[in-house]
Amino acid sequence: MTIKTPPSFNVPGLGVDPLTQRIKEKEKQWKYKVAVLSGKGGVGKSTVAVNLATALAKQGYFVGILDADVHGPNVAKMLGVENAEVLAEEFEDGHFEMIPPMNDFLGQTTPIKVMSMGLMVPEDQPIIWRGSLVTKAIKQLLGDVKWGSLDFMIVDFPPGTGDQILTVTQTIQLDAAIIVTTPQEVALLDTGKAVNMMKQMNVPYIAVIENMSYLICPHCGNKIDLFGEGGGEKLAKKEGVDFLGKVPIDLKAREASDNGIPIVLYEDTPAAKEFMEIAQKLVTKLEELKKKE
Numbered sequence: 332m333t334i335k336t337p338p339s340f341n342v343p344g345l346g347v348d349p350l351t352q353r354i355k356e357k358e359k360q361w362k363y364k365v366a367v368l369s370g371k372g373g374v375g376k377s378t379v380a381v382n383l384a385t386a387l388a389k390q391g392y393f394v395g396i397l398d399a400d401v402h403g404p405n406v407a408k409m410l411g412v413e414n415a416e417v418l419a420e421e422f423e424d425g426h427f428e429m430i431p432p433m434n435d436f437l438g439q440t441t442p443i444k445v446m447s448m449g450l451m452v453p454e455d456q457p458i459i460w461r462g463s464l465v466t467k468a469i470k471q472l473l474g475d476v477k478w479g480s481l482d483f484m485i486v487d488f489p490p491g492t493g494d495q496i497l498t499v500t501q502t503i504q505l506d507a508a509i510i511v512t513t514p515q516e517v518a519l520l521d522t523g524k525a526v527n528m529m530k531q532m533n534v535p536y537i538a539v540i541e542n543m544s545y546l547i548c549p550h551c552g553n554k555i556d557l558f559g560e561g562g563g564e565k566l567a568k569k570e571g572v573d574f575l576g577k578v579p580i581d582l583k584a585r586e587a588s589d590n591g592i593p594i595v596l597y598e599d600t601p602a603a604k605e606f607m608e609i610a611q612k613l614v615t616k617l618e619e620l621k622k623k624e
């Protein structure tokens with residue numbers, strides 16, 4: 332009996348499948364690979380990923396953002412490219428590469444390249460796939476996209492510590508993991524799990540961002556700690572990782588992201604200032620680490 336190896340199957344000694352090979356080649360062109368994740372849903376992970384990407388692009392860096400949340404993709408909408416047509420180029424060996432839509436917000440940033448399952452399926456269509464199909468899709472979003480040369484590849488992970496995160500962390504060598512939390516106890520418990528997962532995956536730089544930290548009352552201007560105070564900072568200390576900053580609840584942030592404009596472009600808002608500072612701190616940290624290599 333002859334046993335044939337399926338083309339996408341990676342057997343030690345038999346070489347790497349073509350898609351993984353393409354990912355490895357592309358990865359060499361991305362200077363910093365940064366994942367944004369959280370143990371818990373709804374804490375503002377995509378908001379942080381999109382605003383971090385935009386803050387970096389605003390500082391002149393070339394940024395790509397991959398929405399690895401296959402089941403609930405919303406990065407394309409948050410960056411205003413959800414209706415963009417995705418074109419593809421065919422290569423001699425028969426594989427196709429998609430051209431990522433870009434947005435430069437009327438010249439306010441360098442063009443941000445975006446790729447997401449949200450660009451492939453109608454907005455209201457659920458993606459009902461088993462794990463193996465999701466894994467393949469994520470690998471294609473990495474390897475079958477014309478990402479080109481990037482200063483930052485930002486990956487927005489789905490909530491939790493599951494399969495899709497494992498796929499990416501085992502496929503590319505992340506430089507940093509940004510863990511997003513809100514200040515409540517339940518969020519902090521789940522966030523701790525995400526920090527530990529990244530430690531186990533040997534990600535060199537891990538940092539926490541606390542989102543929805545407080546609210547500035549639109550009437551009296553007082554600061555209100557809706558969900559408690561200082562949880563993210565305590566968690567970072569306990570886990571021995573960096574704390575990058577606190578982003579307030581900004582009523583404009585929700586409205587802006589629904590309209591495809593990241594809050595960081597509204598320069599005079601407290602959230603925008605915080606995101607710009609966080610992006611700057613991240614760049615400094617990653618450059619320091621690169622120098623030590």
Ligand SMILES: Nc1ncnc2c1ncn2[C@@H]1O[C@H](COP(=O)(O)OP(=O)(O)OP(=O)(O)O)[C@@H](O)[C@H]1O
Pocket residue numbers: 369371372373374375376377378379400403405489490542543578579580581582584585586588589602
């Ligand atoms: N700092 C903030 N101020 C105001 N609204 C915010 C803030 N951060 C996030 N939001 C809003 O909260 C909602 C959830 O945010 P987001 O989609 O980024 O969360 P998520 O953690 O990625 O969710 P999921 O777990 O579904 O992937 C969105 O409507 C977003 O606009």
